[in-house]
Amino acid sequence: MAARNVSLAARLRHARQVQRDRAQATAGTARELVIVAFAVPLATLLLLAVIAAITLGLSGSGFGAFGTVLGSAWLCLHQVPLSIGGVKISALPLVPTIALLVAVFRYTGPSARLRTTPADLGALVGAAVGGPLLITALAYALVLDGSSVVPVNPPNALWAFGATVLIYGLGTIAGIARRDWRDWCAQAGLTGERFDDAVAGVRTGVLAALMLIGAGGVVVCVLLAANWPAVTRAMAGGNRFDGYLGLTLVSLLYLPNLVVDVAGALLGVPVPLGGAMIDVFNPHTGSVPALPITAIAPGPPPIRYLWAVVLVVPLAVAIWAGLRARHYDPLRNLRRVAIIAAVAAVVMFVATLAAAGTVGELGRAGGQAPTVALFTFGWVLVVGAVIALLHGSREETKAQRSAAAAALASSAVVGHEDGFDDDPTVVLAVVEDVEPEVPTPAFYRPDGDTPVVDDVEDLMFFDDIAPD
Incomplete structure (x- = not known):
């Protein structure tokens, strides 16, 4: 009897311990999801509140419009177009949005390490998106409530919530994919040669697009040095130190936008910048947004046929991508080239779509995303196909094909x-x-x-x- 009582007591203690462990695990999971949902958004909102308070304090307009300014800053951070005084601005700076994406990517990635089931990963993505959606709803309410005080028209609600879901969803999925992307490829049937070609194509395509954007950054730096007097004249419009500081900061925030626009122009696409046109074939000057960095908009080239020098950039990038795709099997070579061209076109499409938009009464700033993507795809595909044809006609490549066929037989x-x-x-x-x-x-x-x-x-x- 005593042994039976001892065994029963041990089983009861074990059951209670299991219940406590399960309760602690559940509480830890819920706590982690709450942190994922609100850590990055609340830190971002606090930083925006500090910036809004400093801006209102320096302007001397008081803090009566603090809520409206804070809500507008949150919406602008998520690339939501705003209409201020009847003037619509949809070309919003990319630096804060890129920083937000990186923060979401770096923060949610480690949170997915202990989650292996689709339900757990879905809960993580839902939490990472749900918290920012609540803050977006609050920001929208602040803008709507303060529209009578500040001339800011409420934006499209669907656009506001959709942009929030897109930014936080992409950042979270990218953080999870950093660990699970090989398993996802295996589940999609990408194995063996197809897996190798897909990985090589995606990596080379992303690098090719980044090389084009990097070339645009180099051209922007060269134009800054060449047009520095015009930049300093635009900077003089700040009048005071706070004005100079504000113009400098806004120019830095818009720097990635201008770099992407110039990268599109290097492909041969006409890129409007307000009243000016950045075009390697027929550029012309005009009224541009009142920012010092936009004073670099070039006029007519100092020498004729400058376009022939500029188009060397996309040609060199396409040649590099085509050389990276070489393979003795012509079908695999062309498949890699097609993947590289498609990935580079998608990257340039997304970058141009995010960088471009309207700048009030001046019109549009930035190229047309479909046109930029089409030019990118054409450059890489045509040059890569030519390199594949030349590589396939080499004697060494023919020997490799013969050896592979003999080995297969x-x-x-x-x-x-x-x-x-x-x-x-x-x-x-x-x-x-x-x-x-x-x-x-x-x-x-x-x-x-x-x-x-x-x-x-x-x-x-x-x-x-x-x-x-």
Whole structure:
């Protein structure tokens, strides 16, 4: 009887311990989701509140419009177009939005390490999106309530909530994909050669787009140095120190926008900048937004046929991408080129779409995203296809194809004799062995009579030491 009572008490203690552990795990999961939902948005909102307070204090207009300014700043941060005094501004600075995306990516990625089931990952994404949606609703209410005090018209509600979901959703999914992207590819059926081609194509396509944008940044720096007197004249419109500081900060915030616009112009796409036109074939000056950085808008080129020099940039990027896609199999080569072109076009489309927009009465600033994407796709695809054709006609490439075909045929014969006709791993192993292997380093003793030693550890020996 006593032993039975002891066993019953032990089972009860174990059951209570399991319940406590389950309750702690549930509480920890809920606490973590709440932190994911509000950590980044609340920190961002606090930073915007400080900036709004400093701006209103320096302007001397009082804090009666603090709520409206804070709500408008939150919406602008999420690329929501606003209409101020009847003037619509949809070309919003990209620096704060990029910083927000990076913060969401870096913060939510570690939170997904302990989550493996789709339900857990879905809860994480829902929490990361749900918290910012509540703050967006609050910001929209503040703008709506203060529209009678400050001439800010409430934006499109669907756009506001959709932009919030897009930014936080993309950042969170990217943070999760950093760990699980290989599993997702396997579930989608991307294995073997298709997986290798997809990974190589995506990486090269993203790098090609970043190289184009980087070239746009270099051109912006060159134009800043060449048109520095015009930049200083635009800076003089600040009148006071706070005005100079404000113009400088706003110019820095809009710097990625201008870099993306110039990158589109390097492809040969006409890019309007207010009343001016950035075009490698027919540029002309005009009224631009009142920011010092926009004073770099070029006029007619100092020499004719400058477009021939400018178009070397996309040509060089396309050649680099085509060389990265080389393969002895022409079908795989063209498949890689197509993936690279498509990925680069998608990146340029998204970047141009985010950077461009209207700037009030001056009109549009930035190129048309579909046109920029089409030009990017055309440059990379055409040049890459030409490189693939030239590479496929080389004697070395033909020899590699012949060796691969011979290896495939011999593997088929061996597989038939050994009963492995339906085993694709045998064929894959033989084809992969076409390229010569790197020989293992051999180490020799100085006398030359000792046999070859294939392992460094074989040279490590110790004489027996007699005990004292």
